[in-house]
Structures are given as C-alpha cells and as structure tokens.
Amino acid sequence: MIDTLNHQFGIPGAVTVSEGNGGLPKVVLTHASGSSCEVYLHGVHISSWKTPSGDELFFLSRESWWQNDKPIRGGIPVVFPQFGGRGPLPAHGFARTSEWQLLCSGVLDNGIVNCDLQITETAETLAIWPHRFALGLRVMLDAHALTVGAQVINTGEQPFDFQIALHTYFQVADITKTAVAGLQRTTYIDTLQENARIVESRPEIRFAAETDSVYPNAPDALRIEDGGNGRTVAIDKVDMPDVVVWNPWIAKSQRMPDFGDDEYLRMVCVETGAIETKPVLAPGEKWEGDTTFTVE
Ligand code: TA6
Numbered sequence: 001m002i003d004t005l006n007h008q009f010g011i012p013g014a015v016t017v018s019e020g021n022g023g024l025p026k027v028v029l030t031h032a033s034g035s036s037c038e039v040y041l042h043g044v045h046i047s048s049w050k051t052p053s054g055d056e057l058f059f060l061s062r063e064s065w066w067q068n069d070k071p072i073r074g075g076i077p078v079v080f081p082q083f084g085g086r087g088p089l090p091a092h093g094f095a096r097t098s099e100w101q102l103l104c105s106g107v108l109d110n111g112i113v114n115c116d117l118q119i120t121e122t123a124e125t126l127a128i129w130p131h132r133f134a135l136g137l138r139v140m141l142d143a144h145a146l147t148v149g150a151q152v153i154n155t156g157e158q159p160f161d162f163q164i165a166l167h168t169y170f171q172v173a174d175i176t177k178t179a180v181a182g183l184q185r186t187t188y189i190d191t192l193q194e195n196a197r198i199v200e201s202r203p204e205i206r207f208a209a210e211t212d213s214v215y216p217n218a219p220d221a222l223r224i225e226d227g228g229n230g231r232t233v234a235i236d237k238v239d240m241p242d243v244v245v246w247n248p249w250i251a252k253s254q255r256m257p258d259f260g261d262d263e264y265l266r267m268v269c270v271e272t273g274a275i276e277t278k279p280v281l282a283p284g285e286k287w288e289g290d291t292t293f294t295v296e
Contacts, residue, residue, distance in 0.1 A: 001025065009105040014113045017102070020047070022066025027102060029113040033143035042068060043096040044117045044137045047075035049146050051295055057233060059171040059267035061259045071096040073258040074169045074267075076148065080135055081162035083275045092167065094125055095135060103136075114140040120155070132156030138290075149290035150240075154281035161280045165244065165273025166291055173228025175265050179204035180245055182222035182235075189214040189276075207268065210249035216276035218243035224270060232296040237272040239289035244271035 002025050005017040013030065020026035020040055026047070027039045034052035039045070049057045060074030071077050071092070080095035090097070098119045105115040118136045126132075133156070138149040148166055172178045181204045190196045191212045200215070204225065222235040222243065237243075246269040248256065253264045272291045279287045 005102060009102055009115070011105060011107060011113075014107050015105040015115065020066075021064075024066055024068075027105070027115055027117075029105075029115060029139065029141045031113050031141050031143055032111050035141060035143050037139065037141050037146055039115065039117070039139055040072060041100050041102060041117070043071060043098060044078055044100040044119070045072045045075055045096065046139060046146075046148065047072060049075075049141075049293070052143055055229075055231075056171055057293070057295055059169040059263070061263055063258050063260050063263075065258050068099070069097060070258070073256075076169070077167040078135075078137060078150070079163065079165040079167050079271075079273060080150075080152070081129055081131075081133075081160075081164070083163040083165055083273070086163065086275075089128055092165075093163075094128070095119060096167075098122075098125075100137070108140075110142075112140050112142050114138060131158065131160040133160070144296075145292055145294040147290055147292040149288065152279070152281065152287045154283050154285050157283055159280055159282045161278040163273065163275050163278055164287075164289070165242075165271050165275055166240075167244075167269060167271045168291075168293070169267050169269050170224055170226070170233060172224070172226045172266055172268055175207045175247060175268060177227035178268055179206050179225040179227070180222065180268065180270055181205075181225060182219050183215050183243065183245070186215045186218050189216070205245060207247050207249075210252055211245055211247045213245050214275060215243040215245070217241045222270060224268065234294040234296060235270060235272065235291060236294070237289070237291045239287075240272040240274060240291055241277050242273055242275040244269065244273075244275070246271065 064073035136151040140147040
C-alpha cells in the first residue's frame with residue numbers, strides 16, 4: 001500500500017509516504033526551507049512538526065500506542081464528533097482512531113507543501129453515530145508555520161450537530177518556565193472545579209498543578225511562551241471559537257498508560273475547536289475552521 005501511495009502522491013523533495021511507528025503509514029511533508037511535518041493516516045494524526053533547523057515543536061509520548069484501535073499520544077489528535085466524555089461515544093470521538101484516506105498532495109506557487117485527507121461514515125461509525133458525513137483535513141506546511149484546516153460536510157438526509165477540536169500537544173523545555181498568553185478576560189470553565197465559570201485574570205497562564213480549562217469564544221490570537229527553549233509559538237485560529245488548556249500534572253500522568261510519569265514536565269496542550277458552541281449542519285451544509293501555528 002505504501003509504495004502505491006508513494007507512487008500516487010509522492011513529490012520528490014516535498015512529499016513522501018513511508019512506514020512509521022508500529023508499521024503505520026505516514027505522509028512526510030518537507031518544505032524547501034527544511035521544515036517538516038509527519039501525518040499518520042491513522043487518525044490523520046500530525047505527530048511531528050519541525051523547524052528548518054530540525055527542532056521538534058510537538059510533544060509525542062515515548063509511551064504512545066502505535067496500533068489501529070488506539071489514539072496516538074501527542075502531536076495533533078483530531079477530536080470529532082464528540083469532545084472528551086461529553087456524550088455516548090468513545091472519549092474524543094472516533095476520528096482519531098479512524099483510518100484516513102489521502103486525497104491529494106502538492107506544492108503551491110509560494111512553496112507551501114500541502115496534503116488533504118478525509119474520512120466518511122463507515123458501518124462502524126454509523127452504528128454509534130447515525131449520520132453520513134465527510135470530515136476533511138488540509139495540512140499546509142510553510143518555513144515557520146503550519147496551518148491545519150478542518151471541514152465537515154453533512155452528506156446525509158438529517159441535520160446533525162458535532163464537536164471538533166485540534167487537540168495539539170506542544171513540546172516545551174520545562175512546563176514551569178512555560179506560559180500561555182492571550183486568554184485574559186475570557187470566562188473559562190474549570191473542569192477540575194466542578195465546571196466553575198471563572199473570568200481569566202492572568203495575562204499569562206502558568207502551570208504548577210493539573211490544568212484542564214475550556215475557554216468558550218476565546219480570542220483568535222494566542223501565544224505559547226516556551227521560556228526554557230527561548231521560543232514562542234503563535235496560534236491563530238479562524239472559526240474555531242473555543243480553546244482548551246491542559247496539562248495532566250503528576251497524578252493524572254501516572255494514570256495514563258500511554259504517557260510517561262514525568263512527561264507532563266515537557267508538554268502543554270493548547271487546543272482549538274468548536275466544543276461549547278456545537279455547530280449544526282443541515283443536509284448538504286459545510287462547516288470550516290482552521291488554526292495556524294507559527295514558530296518565532
Ligand atoms: O483536552 C483535555 C482532555 O479532555 C483532558 O480532560 C484529558 O482527558 C485529555 O483531554 C486527554 O484525553 P485522552 O482521551 O486523549 O486521554
């Protein structure tokens with residue numbers, strides 16, 4: 001299969017399809033600057049995003065599973081059609097454990113390297129979520145930026161609502177020297193305090209305990225200050241109203257079998273999507289949203 005995909009979608013020096021961890025197929029995008037990213041067909045999981053000098057910007061657990069019925073721990077798990085345990089489906093829905101189809105790859109005139117992937121309903125998804133849909137993801141790699149665009153189309157006969165998120169794990173040198181900026185004055189839901197609604201008073205969110213906060217209708221421009229690496233990642237979202245900030249800290253890290261006990265020290269999740277405000281699609285309607293990550 002990999003040779004066939006490479007023949008169909010490979011572009012010398014820009015796009016290759018190869019065997020990744022666990023024998024799972026992955027698409028590797030390489031920009032002329034030297035930046036790169038890796039997208040597993042399993043869960044359309046972007047597992048790596050590197051700067052032109054080869055610095056890894058995404059966190060990937062050393063304990064991650066690499067098997068078809070489990071999500072990959074790190075990078076960008078795609079959450080759809082349910083966020084967390086907010087419904088009857090498996091946590092975070094089925095998109096991140098589905099096998100995605102590679103639709104196209106290319107290099108734009110401006111040098112951006114891109115690929116499009118998609119999943120549609122299957123007998124398995126219809127059995128737990130009775131809706132026909134097309135969920136597309138477009139990955140666009142530039143020298144210092146990565147844009148991930150999501151698209152949901154209702155291809156059935158009945159309206160449906162859904163939740164969707166890019167559950168992005170960022171690698172940081174030291175969580176105690178890391179801050180998330182841009183959420184001040186936003187009211188957030190603290191899932192660790194019985195979903196208390198609290199106005200964010202901090203210009204910079206810092207970490208000294210488990211953090212699991214949902215910011216509905218958050219500002220579209222955020223920043224992760226990775227003080228330990230002397231690096232900033234800017235996050236710019238369009239039509240993804242909500243943000244989640246998460247670090248499992250010590251106890252939860254110890255409860256996650258696919259996450260090292262000490263790995264909370266080197267990661268932070270800043271997630272973008274539509275969670276609190278569920279989009280509703282009538283038959284034939286389309287939802288689109290995207291997030292751009294820029295390393296500075
Ligand atoms: O986005 C935060 C969160 O909902 C946390 O509550 C935690 O459960 C995390 O997602 C990871 O969920 P997972 O199902 O991937 O272990």
